[in-house]
Amino acid sequence: MITVILFYVFAALAVAAALVVVAQRNPIYSAFGLIVTLCSLSAIFGLLGSPFIAALQVVVYAGAIMVLFLFVLMLLGVKEEDRTSGRALKAVATALALTLAVEMGVVLVGAARPAPAAFDASTRTVAQVLFSAPYLYAFEATSILILAALVGSIVLARRDA
Amino acid sequence: MTLSPVQQELAITVVKVLVLFNALLGLFSVMTWAERRLLAFMQFRLGPNRTGPIGIFQPVADGIKLFFKEELIPAGANKWVFVAAPALAVFTAFLSIAVVPYGGTITLPRFAWMPAWLQGREVVLQIADLDVGLLFIFAISSLGVYGIVMAGWAAGNKYTLLGGLRSSAQMFSYELSLGLSWVGVILLAGSFRIHDIVAAQAGGFWRWNFIQQIVGFAVYLVAATAEVNRTPFDLPEAETELVAGFHTEYSSMRFALLQMAEYVNMITVAAVGANLFFGGWLSPVPFLPDSPLWFFAKMFAGLFFFIWLRGTLPRLRYDQLMAFGWKVLVPLATLNILVTAAVVAFHPFAR
Numbered sequence A: 001m002i003t004v005i006l007f008y009v010f011a012a013l014a015v016a017a018a019l020v021v022v023a024q025r026n027p028i029y030s031a032f033g034l035i036v037t038l039c040s041l042s043a044i045f046g047l048l049g050s051p052f053i054a055a056l057q058v059v060v061y062a063g064a065i066m067v068l069f070l071f072v073l074m075l076l077g078v079k080e081e082d083r084t085s086g087r088a089l090k091a092v093a094t095a096l097a098l099t100l101a102v103e104m105g106v107v108l109v110g111a112a113r114p115a116p117a118a119f120d121a122s123t124r125t126v127a128q129v130l131f132s133a134p135y136l137y138a139f140e141a142t143s144i145l146i147l148a149a150l151v152g153s154i155v156l157a158r159r160d161a
Numbered sequence B: 001m002t003l004s005p006v007q008q009e010l011a012i013t014v015v016k017v018l019v020l021f022n023a024l025l026g027l028f029s030v031m032t033w034a035e036r037r038l039l040a041f042m043q044f045r046l047g048p049n050r051t052g053p054i055g056i057f058q059p060v061a062d063g064i065k066l067f068f069k070e071e072l073i074p075a076g077a078n079k080w081v082f083v084a085a086p087a088l089a090v091f092t093a094f095l096s097i098a099v100v101p102y103g104g105t106i107t108l109p110r111f112a113w114m115p116a117w118l119q120g121r122e123v124v125l126q127i128a129d130l131d132v133g134l135l136f137i138f139a140i141s142s143l144g145v146y147g148i149v150m151a152g153w154a155a156g157n158k159y160t161l162l163g164g165l166r167s168s169a170q171m172f173s174y175e176l177s178l179g180l181s182w183v184g185v186i187l188l189a190g191s192f193r194i195h196d197i198v199a200a201q202a203g204g205f206w207r208w209n210f211i212q213q214i215v216g217f218a219v220y221l222v223a224a225t226a227e228v229n230r231t232p233f234d235l236p237e238a239e240t241e242l243v244a245g246f247h248t249e250y251s252s253m254r255f256a257l258l259q260m261a262e263y264v265n266m267i268t269v270a271a272v273g274a275n276l277f278f279g280g281w282l283s284p285v286p287f288l289p290d291s292p293l294w295f296f297a298k299m300f301a302g303l304f305f306f307i308w309l310r311g312t313l314p315r316l317r318y319d320q321l322m323a324f325g326w327k328v329l330v331p332l333a334t335l336n337i338l339v340t341a342a343v344v345a346f347h348p349f350a351r
Helices: A004-023 A027-045 A051-076 A087-110 A123-130 A133-158 B005-042 B058-068 B080-099 B135-155 B157-189 B194-199 B214-227 B252-277 B292-312 B317-345
Strands: B105-107 B122-124
Touching: A004 A027, A027 B005, A027 B135, A051 A123, A051 B135, A051 B157, A123 A133, B005 B058, B005 B080, B005 B252, B005 B292, B058 B105, B058 B252, B080 B122, B080 B135, B080 B252, B135 B157, B135 B194, B135 B252, B157 B194, B157 B214, B157 B317, B194 B252, B214 B252, B214 B317
Parallel strands: none
Antiparallel strands: B105 B122
16 A cells, blocks of 8 residues: 555656656756656665665666766756757657657557566575576676777777877 | 554654654764864864863854854855755765664563553664665765755855865765775675674674775775765865865855765764674674674774874875776775675685
């Protein structure tokens, strides 16, 4: 019961903050909105019984990536953004948004909703799944990719030095 | 009055939250006084000694003074963010201490005036015993940066902005080493849960992690000092360069809130250090009983250490700070993880 109430609270918060991200003209407020969205999603992960994913969500996205976003915004001193003008652009955007909404509606209404299977999302289980046969190679490949990106960014940053 | 088991748990938790919250507020005010006194003694001064015996009521006087000061919001400030920033800083500071245990379990005494369900009940001395306790602290402390960044940016002053940016860069860089310094301890205990980590150190002070994880402990010490912006890493508020850093424009109670966040973070860091590396509430020798008193002794030793550092060391330069964090601490912590992981993996009877 409490879980359901909390779910709706955090879901509403996530959606409201996501609207702030899109609607705000001040990019700093948009960034704050995104942080709130990410934290609400983390709370929902926690409610689903996966504290590990919940913590990672905050550490990686809300804690690390968004700090860099804010960093850039504040250093560049971005002020208010102008509203995008142009009728053609607006028409295309509206059409695309409507298409997406209809698609999502069809999928969500039409999809069969089996009761979620009981699952164990504790840290140990997540680690065991991640480090065993089907996902291990993808996981290690991702690590190498991130390492390559790291080295690449250092090389690019040092080019002028 | 009869309560269902859930309500009983809830009632106990609410009481724990209230007690811990007020204890932290009290500890914060005592710390402001103790810090000034101890610093003064280290510098052959007297420090605040006029308000009450040995100046113990100084925090009360400070509080009254701050209450009655004018609360300024600079004209160029972003009002909402300016007001929200200190609140956010305090919120994150108090949130992370919720998962830090300050003792094992205690059994309540049986008094006639107590309801039946309370008599002889076992109570865990911790608000929330999370399976991912350490990760939670890590997550919340990474959110703590926002309070400072927002405070610096919202004031619309170039000194505060620079202070805020500096501190975010600093906390960002040292957070990495802080997290890495925990991994060795986590590997040895095989759990993120702080209770398990403390339990894994049972059996006397020679089993505490600061011996086996001496490198991890050294990295933690440095990274934690930087994380809470204490000397020699208090660059975000270097007076000679940045006036008072990110909190230059804050006055009255909002200033007090920012200070409170800083001290509570310091208490959290000392408490986590006591749990991870010094066996928490475990007694150092087998013939003495384990008790929360040990934990508090270790935590206060940690707090004293922070004050001692401030009285001793000069401030680092910004480029030295960054170079040290990335070129010394991170490789050291990574090496420590590598060695610890190898030992745990190939020598399963190490513990």
